[in-house]
Amino acid sequence: MDFGAVFIPDTFEKVGLIAPQFPYYDVTNVLLLGTNLWHSDRLIQMARGYVQGAIVPDGFFLNSPSPTVQDFVETFKEVFGASPRFLEAQAYDAASIFFELVNRSEVRGRRTLRMALMNVKDFPGVTGLTSFDETGDVDKQIYLLKIRGRHFEQIRP
DSSP states (O other), rough: OOSEEEEESHHHHHHHHHHTTTGGGGGOOOOOOGGGGGGHHHHHHHHHHHHHHHEEEEEEETTOOOOHHHHHHHHHHHHHSOOOHHHHHHHHHHHHHHHHHHHHTTTOOOOHHHHHHHHSSEEETEEEHHHTTTSSOOEEEOOOEEEEETEEEEEOO
């Protein structure tokens, strides 16, 4: 084949069926790229030998070596008895940003909160760095994960 990567925008269940077909069709030595829907240990169980080195993005990585993430995960487990997922991590970051801003003396109402929010740059949350632009849209840094052996490994940030 004359390409270096294959992007499969589907679930881990489908990828677990598709990836083992590649060698049969002489598709070898290509990098597999996927979506966050691939981020499941079940994919590795289904197709480990066929998805090694695959790269997927995700908004939260439970096993990140970041001390901020590990502290959050440990505290969350102590309080709730379960591991946090993306939505819990995103809610935590949103609340952290909000509480940091409303505790500033210059933030006294909606208008000043909005202005302060648009000035947030590279807030170090558990879902990565968060910034807001002048229109209020969020700019997020995402995690890039690589399948190595029986696990996902963080390769960025």
